[in-house]
Amino acid sequence: MEVKERTTDTAQPAPVVDKLYMENTLLRVSGALFNHDAKRASKSLDPIVLNQGIDHKAIVIEPHPNYGRPGPLAHKVFVAIIKKHSDYGRPVPSEVSFGKRELMRLAGRSTWGGRDSAEFSAALQQIHKTFITTQFRDKSDRWIEESFNIFPRILIARKSWATDPIEACIVMLADPIVASLKDEHFTCLNHGLMRTLGTIGQALYLRLFFHLKNLHDGRRDQGLKFEKRYDDICGEWLGGLTVHSKKSLIEREQLGRHLRQLVQAGFLASYAIEKSSTGDRGFKIVFRPGETFFADYDRFYRHRGRRDVQFDFKGDQRQIAEPLKVAYLFQEKRTGQPFKLIPYVSSREVETAKQLLEQISFAEMPAFLDYARAEAGKTKFDVQSLGGVKQYVAGYVASRDRRAASTAATAARRQRVADEALQAAYIGFRRSRAKAIFQTLPAEEKVVIEALAQGGSKNGFSAKTGSLGSLMLELDIAKITAERHSDRIPSLEQWQAKMDA
Numbered sequence: 001m002e003v004k005e006r007t008t009d010t011a012q013p014a015p016v017v018d019k020l021y022m023e024n025t026l027l028r029v030s031g032a033l034f035n036h037d038a039k040r041a042s043k044s045l046d047p048i049v050l051n052q053g054i055d056h057k058a059i060v061i062e063p064h065p066n067y068g069r070p071g072p073l074a075h076k077v078f079v080a081i082i083k084k085h086s087d088y089g090r091p092v093p094s095e096v097s098f099g100k101r102e103l104m105r106l107a108g109r110s111t112w113g114g115r116d117s118a119e120f121s122a123a124l125q126q127i128h129k130t131f132i133t134t135q136f137r138d139k140s141d142r143w144i145e146e147s148f149n150i151f152p153r154i155l156i157a158r159k160s161w162a163t164d165p166i167e168a169c170i171v172m173l174a175d176p177i178v179a180s181l182k183d184e185h186f187t188c189l190n191h192g193l194m195r196t197l198g199t200i201g202q203a204l205y206l207r208l209f210f211h212l213k214n215l216h217d218g219r220r221d222q223g224l225k226f227e228k229r230y231d232d233i234c235g236e237w238l239g240g241l242t243v244h245s246k247k248s249l250i251e252r253e254q255l256g257r258h259l260r261q262l263v264q265a266g267f268l269a270s271y272a273i274e275k276s277s278t279g280d281r282g283f284k285i286v287f288r289p290g291e292t293f294f295a296d297y298d299r300f301y302r303h304r305g306r307r308d309v310q311f312d313f314k315g316d317q318r319q320i321a322e323p324l325k326v327a328y329l330f331q332e333k334r335t336g337q338p339f340k341l342i343p344y345v346s347s348r349e350v351e352t353a354k355q356l357l358e359q360i361s362f363a364e365m366p367a368f369l370d371y372a373r374a375e376a377g378k379t380k381f382d383v384q385s386l387g388g389v390k391q392y393v394a395g396y397v398a399s400r401d402r403r404a405a406s407t408a409a410t411a412a413r414r415q416r417v418a419d420e421a422l423q424a425a426y427i428g429f430r431r432s433r434a435k436a437i438f439q440t441l442p443a444e445e446k447v448v449i450e451a452l453a454q455g456g457s458k459n460g461f462s463a464k465t466g467s468l469g470s471l472m473l474e475l476d477i478a479k480i481t482a483e484r485h486s487d488r489i490p491s492l493e494q495w496q497a498k499m500d501a
Helices: 024-033 072-087 100-107 114-129 175-182 199-215 230-237 247-254 256-264 291-302 313-335 347-357 365-378 386-439 443-455 466-484 492-500
Strands: 019-023 048-050 059-062 095-099 131-137 143-148 154-158 166-172 186-190 226-229 268-275 283-289
Touching: 019 024, 019 072, 019 175, 024 048, 024 059, 024 072, 024 175, 024 186, 024 199, 024 230, 072 095, 072 100, 072 114, 072 199, 095 100, 095 313, 100 114, 100 166, 114 154, 114 166, 143 175, 154 313, 154 347, 166 313, 166 347, 186 199, 186 291, 199 226, 199 230, 199 256, 199 283, 199 291, 226 230, 230 283, 247 256, 247 268, 256 268, 313 347, 313 365, 313 386, 347 365, 347 386, 365 386, 386 466, 386 492, 443 466
Parallel strands: none
Antiparallel strands: 019 186, 048 059, 059 131, 095 166, 131 143, 154 166, 226 283, 268 283
16 A cells, blocks of 8 residues: 655644743654653663764663663653743753642643552653763864763652652753753754644654754745654654554554644644665655744744743742752751652651741751751750751751851951051052152152141141151151142052952
8 A cells, every 4th residue: 555645735723832942962862762652661671772873973772670661651741841841941940840730730630649640650760760871072072971861860749658649849850951951952842732742743743843943944945855764763763663564554553643643733744655765675754844843943943032931940949849858858867868869758848848948048958957956966856857856946046146146247357357457558558659759749849748747736746856756747748748649649449459450
């Protein structure tokens, strides 16, 4: 059965555009990372190598033996996390926070029981445990290799027990990904369109938009197309999807409905499944962009403006991230275990952390917890929960205020001494400069200044004689000279600026 080129004359406009910014390496990795066959995903353990033989683009993906490849749900969660992270805007944060209701939306669930939470948690762990190695050359042509987990740390709050549903979580993004986003190495995508697609459709859209926008020169050229081998699409874009040997199976049972959705949305004008031109029995798929692609390209790249911000990162920090981190920090200090070995904290602890943060800032919390544990130790009180440290808040605040007052007083004294030393040094400089100026004055002006200095009684001497008198006369001459020729002597600010230079 020959599958002819598919087109539509009634392409539907895409939904309202909702931008998603995806870092470029992450976009390339995501295609091979996610296996869209839920049954096969957990059993797929072999490493995946992309761009093998191309030393400046090689990527190796290593699934965890206990979790296998991330599956369809993990892909859905991944896109949602990246979407919220991109919506935080700038400065680019290194984490994303979610409350319970958001977690339900992430997993696409109307209820949130133990099974829903367990499936969501497994999806997160599949991504978290997968190891990525990238090799590339930087702008200075240096050889760089980076190894990381996309989500290197996940902090979780549950009601009480490990089997309870997740109540909140923080997902950290890998440093190389965040650094690349800060350098604006990302692709802007139409998330409104992506929401109408299944995970395979989303994966196709991600890679197609990336390649088409790289080929597009800004003109709406009807000849613009992109083609790729079908087996490479299955391996590199779709996580090792089964490669069929018949066009009819590709069209009817595998990719056809996903590609038709892209045509209906106007992203593709058409697609065609054709025999490969390499002489083997394989296939290639030829893609031609539609009006939605051109409109999005113009919107995202030709008229690119300020990035939209929809989520309040600081609000998420206050309501979710900081309380959760405080609860983890307390457990870390109590047990001596690092964050990564603490599987979860209870939602009660997180609520207590919120109460503590109303009185003590997040930045001060490590110092407060150390203070509370030290005070508890004096009475041999073994603090087991954050509720146990609340009694030490007043003492810590008083101690902190005393320390702050003492520190401020010490700083004020030091500043006063420094100011006095600076003033004395400037007076010495001014006097020295005045003496030098006096020596350059005409004889008649020197006589006038000396007469003024001798005739004045400002220093308590009617006639300045003797060694003390001579010193006072010299000081008065310098003072009068400085007053009469102040324009030739730098001000305190000018002198200090020159000394600091």
